Amino acid sequence: MLEPDKRLLSGGGIVISDILDKSETIPAAPGLVGRILALTAEPDFSMEQLVRLIRMDPALTAYVLRMCNSPYYGLRYKVASLDHAIAVLGVNALVDVVLSSGLLKVFNNSTAQDGYMLAKGQLWRHSVATALIAQKLAGNLKIKGINPSVTFTAALLHDTGKLALNQFVSQSLYDIESLIYEHHCTPVEAEKIVLGIDHANLGGLIMEKWAFPEEIVISVIYHHDPLLSPAYPDLVKLVALSNMLAVSAEYGKEQSLNLTPLTIAQLMGDMNMNPEDEDNLILEVINWLKPATDMLSMFN
Numbered sequence: 001m002l003e004p005d006k007r008l009l010s011g012g013g014i015v016i017s018d019i020l021d022k023s024e025t026i027p028a029a030p031g032l033v034g035r036i037l038a039l040t041a042e043p044d045f046s047m048e049q050l051v052r053l054i055r056m057d058p059a060l061t062a063y064v065l066r067m068c069n070s071p072y073y074g075l076r077y078k079v080a081s082l083d084h085a086i087a088v089l090g091v092n093a094l095v096d097v098v099l100s101s102g103l104l105k106v107f108n109n110s111t112a113q114d115g116y117m118l119a120k121g122q123l124w125r126h127s128v129a130t131a132l133i134a135q136k137l138a139g140n141l142k143i144k145g146i147n148p149s150v151t152f153t154a155a156l157l158h159d160t161g162k163l164a165l166n167q168f169v170s171q172s173l174y175d176i177e178s179l180i181y182e183h184h185c186t187p188v189e190a191e192k193i194v195l196g197i198d199h200a201n202l203g204g205l206i207m208e209k210w211a212f213p214e215e216i217v218i219s220v221i222y223h224h225d226p227l228l229s230p231a232y233p234d235l236v237k238l239v240a241l242s243n244m245l246a247v248s249a250e251y252g253k254e255q256s257l258n259l260t261p262l263t264i265a266q267l268m269g270d271m272n273m274n275p276e277d278e279d280n281l282i283l284e285v286i287n288w289l290k291p292a293t294d295m296l297s298m299f300n
């Protein structure tokens with residue numbers, strides 16, 4: 001077994017504080033996203049306020065309109081204004097679109113994914129695919145207490161820790177991969193051994209720093225170990241399952257890795273779905289994502 005990387009661990013201390021102290025390591029919360037989330041959390045915010053905020057960013061406005069007009073939303077007419085976009089999408093879907101755009105800005109940084117050897121845009125593509133699957137599953141399963149929009153956000157942000165770990169991973173990728181492939185560790189175990197922290201826990205810390213609600217923080221932390229989650233079990237399982245489904249549908253590079261100690265079938269069984277439907281579910285997911293292909297490759 002490999003020794004933890006001494007460059008990153010000091011006196012048995014964990015590297016978390018080092019990473020959190022380095023502001024350049026943690027991507028800043030995309031500014032407008034934070035403001036829009038804060039606004040929509042207010043009980044009596046108005047559509048006008050929301051439109052005014054989005055309008056401040058012409059690129060965001062263009063992105064929202066492009067998303068609305070993509071085949072994913074299946075509209076029979078063209079949406080040409082933000083007011084119209086809100087009217088047809090509804091506030092929740094619009095906030096989802098804005099969030100994914102904010103995340104795209106962070107993910108589209110050209111150096112952001114080198115460490116994980118992901119092509120530019122791949123992590124964003126995986127994250128948005130996971131979010132679309134989670135939202136659709138949440139709507140289909142109608143689990144009590146599950147809000148499809150919160151599910152979308154939690155799933156969208158589940159791998160954010162990878163961005164911050166990236167610069168450390170590039171130095172240690174060989175060690176991490178040898179633990180995964182030769183010692184059959186999960187990626188999370190391997191990151192913990194080599195780096196002192198894994199992307200799930202680090203992602204949770206970032207979500208806390210960005211002041212996201214607790215259910216999102218918990219979903220991010222436990223997305224590879226959903227059965228260990230101390231709270232929000234249904235939401236966490238939904239995010240974990242959607243992550244695995246996205247990878248199975250080839251929206252993600254982790255195809256060859258054993259993502260969690262659980263299989264898709266086991267998780268489906270735990271969520272009162274028929275585990276024998278696994279292959280059908282993967283086919284369904286591929287079909288759900290087909291109309292979004294355009295949208296998912298928009299910024300590649």
Ligand SMILES: [Fe+2]
Nearest residue numbers: 158159223224
């Ligand atoms: Fe992950």
Ligand SMILES: [Fe+2]
Nearest residue numbers: 126158159243
């Ligand atoms: Fe993932």
